[in-house]
Amino acid sequence: MAEPDYREGDRVRLLKLSDEFLSGLPKEDVEELVSLIGREWTVDEWHADIQQVELTFWIHDAPKKSRSHSIWVPPDWIERIN
Structure with a gap:
């Protein structure tokens, strides 16, 4: 599988999180994570x-x-x- 065009230090915007990804997490964590959609971040790895x-x-x-x-x-x- 080819690696994507992302590297450590790249600036990115989080576009979405799936319901499956969020399932089973505490309500407070889900609310915090959902609030991060649309914001910009740096790729760690x-x-x-x-x-x-x-x-x-x-x-x-x-x-x-x-x-x-x-x-x-x-x-x-x-x-x-x-």
Whole structure:
């Protein structure tokens, strides 16, 4: 399988998350993840063995309080930002 045209450090926009991807997650996590659709992020890594792009999202709740979600998504769920 050919690797997509994404590399570590590329800027991308998250286009979608599937219902299957979100199923079984806590409601709060689903709401946070869905709110990230349409936003721009940096590719952390391409995982060739599973054909997934790794993205990490930092959520800043309050001063000095942050948490993150790392998600691995197929390349057709993102688009490159020029």
